[in-house]
Amino acid sequence: MNKIEYLILSSSIDFSTDLICYELHKRNKRFLRLNRDYFRKYEILYSLQESTMFVKIDEMEYSISNDTIKGIYFRAPVFLRSHKKYNLNEQLYRSQWSSFIRNLISFDKAKWINHPVSTYQAENKMYQLKCAKEIGLNVPKTYIGNVLPQHISSCTNYIVKSLDTALFYSDSQELFTYSSIVNGEELLDANIKDAPIILQECLEDKQDLRVTVVGDKLFSISITNKGKNIYGDWRKISKNDLVYKEINLPKDIATKILKLMKQLGLVFGGVDLAVMDNKYYFIEVNPTGEWGWLSSGSDIPVDKAIVDELTNEV
Template identity: 45%
Template sequence: MQEVEILIISNKFDFGTDYICVELEKRNANYLRINRDEFSRYEVVLDVNRIELIVIIDGKRYRVSEGQLKSVYYRAPIYLRDIYKPNITMQEQLFRTQWTAFIRNLTIFEKPKWVNHPAATFTSENKLLQLKYAKELGFLLPDTYVVNTNKLPLDGSEMYIAKSLDTAVLRVNDREAFIYSNVVSVDEINNASLALAPVVIQNYIGKDYEKVDVRITVIEDELYAVRILKDGKGIDGDWRREKDHIEYREFKLPSNIQSKCRDLLKRLGLKFGAIDLIESNGELYFLEINPTGEWAWLVEGANLPIYERICDSLEG
């Protein structure tokens, strides 16, 4: 039976986790990867009295115990965002709800380091709390309103950003539709029907000066920052629309911004976070932090060894 020192909770299609596992193999680490979408092919016994988890995969037995487990890499958001899917069978509903509860209850392992702990992830996924903490730490913020009305004190000569309060993935004509952030005018806001659901309205940073998106990946005290560019310039609107046509250039953050990023992770109880900033007219503005943010695209796109630093953290 293999004693597990590093437990990885992910899904079978997560490329970032693949990087982690390949690196742990190189280090001869005693790890176990369990995928949330493959639990039905595992045999699982969790002994609550002993705080011991036995997992059998393809006949191989693994033991996860409080005394031996050093760390858990928890690669999953907390909120379920697939409620739009139609015609989910009773068996599928049972699979999702009960295994999700099982994963939450793995927090029974309290001694190991979690990257990130589910409770910290849950708290950190609240965007308004992020903004509150970021402001208290001294970050510059765009003016931000959460509304379901267009009766706002807005400047008609300015442009604004409209975006969802939480990640919004919808079902439209049997296809998935993702809601991006959009640059809008005051007239568009005034003519919009907003009563149905809350929407985030922020003043648009970069109207009078070029704006550049900055992504910062933080693993404990280590930071990797890139500027996101197209044809050497910043991108208007949501850069994710242009993901196949952009480049990532390493960026040296000012020391005071580095300190604020580290302090924000500590304030939120995180070991890992992906922070989005906007650079404009020599200033950096905080947009959000994602406790389960994607980073695998930066390994190839910017040659950043992020997976090595995550493995360093997991190995302690």
């Protein structure tokens, strides 16, 4: 029976998790990776009497005890989010394993990155924007709902976002929405009664920043389109055209970001900022944000920092 010190909860296709596992392997740590899309391949039994979970994968057996588990890396917490129709067996699989993952907070002596309760709380965009504003970070003027504020101008551009990750299926096609720039005239003609939206002022000539936070470390980069500021959502730009450059944040902005992370209970987060007229704006924080592209494309050691935090080797 292999006694596990570190548990990795992820999916089978996740490059960032691959990097974490590789780093743990280099450090000779006893870890186990459970992929949420592979549960049918596992045999899992949790014993309340022993506060221990037993896992069998192929012919290998593992035990994870609340008294000996040191760290849990909680990646991709939303369980196979999708609106596609599934048969009853698939619905049962998804709903019950999703609940099982949430129940792993029973391992309450381990260090979590991030703890599920904090992750689910921080994923609420209205709440994180409220916290950022109260801490003193600049936040774009924001409205959330299924009606427009009265002062919408037909001559002004606005940013429209979904309140939650919007992933849909139509005719076997996967559809995903990004932040979109919409002019006031289009908004005034639109029907938004069916679902709430996030409506923000549009920061027209802004510089995009991504700040990856791990513990008290901040890895800050600017993101440009071949050196030029990006109009709209930088995720829509071809990866071949994006240029990443390490930067230093003003001390007061860095301090406020760390304060926000502490208030949200997050050890890790991908923070998006925008700079316009030398003024820094908080856009959002993703508690399970992608970062593998930083370690591979910019040689920024996010993977090592995460494992340092997970293993208390800071």
